[in-house]
Amino acid sequence: MCGRFTQSFPSPEFLAQQFRLDDWPRELMQRYNLAPTQHVFAIVDREFLDGRVRRQLLFMKWGLVPFWAKGPAIGSMMINARAETLLEKPAFKRLVARQRCVIPADSFYEWQRPKEPLRIHLDERPAFGFAGLYDHWHAPNGDTWTSCTIITCAPNDFMAAIHRRMPVILDSAAVELWLDPTITESEVVTAVLRPTTDPMRAYRVHPEVGNVRNDTIEWSMEYHPS
DNA sequence: CCAGACGTTGTT
DNA sequence: GTCTGG
């Protein structure tokens, strides 16, 4: 599963270069402990009326609130979507054709057992993208919420030792395909939802990473229990 | 036809 | 135990 991750990129320009963004903010808050229901950055290829496509960074709430939802509470139960059943689930299937996004990350956390969080990186990729879906929801007060979910898949060999699921991490070609708004065939887009084969590494971090308030670099450093 | 759900993970 | 909040 993927229930906590980091977006602690060195600069907005770094992120722009890694993901070939057309637009990006001047400042980017570094996040070391992102939790469900919080706002995360997500990448979408936005099509404009004149046919132009611009790759933009949007702020979305993590935990999908479908447009038909009666309230936002459903979002905390929709933080992940299983790749294997994406096309069967009413909440997700209609999003696969046209509401795909990539959630950039530089690491994620998994709890091997309670109070024992591990931080996981890709050895050769300082930034990578999770496959995601997003939707808009109109709140009764008129606000529009944009929210997203992270797709999960079976673990690769490395992750199998840690957890039963892992987030779908896209390679750079898969990012291009996943974001391409002209590709709408479900068999084509779901073909990229496979466990990454990139080398990974994991290390223990302080148990206090469990507390969402501990969102600073200190808590995300390697932890040596004594 | 209408009503009600629409989700994942881990644990027992 | 179960739900909510972050």
Place this chain on the structure above:
DNA sequence: CCAGACGTTGTT
């Protein structure tokens, strides 16, 4: 994902 609450009444 984990942490933390889980309740009511009346008064300010």
Place this chain on the structure above:
DNA sequence: GTCTGG
């Protein structure tokens, strides 16, 4: 909105 269950 769309699917499932009754």
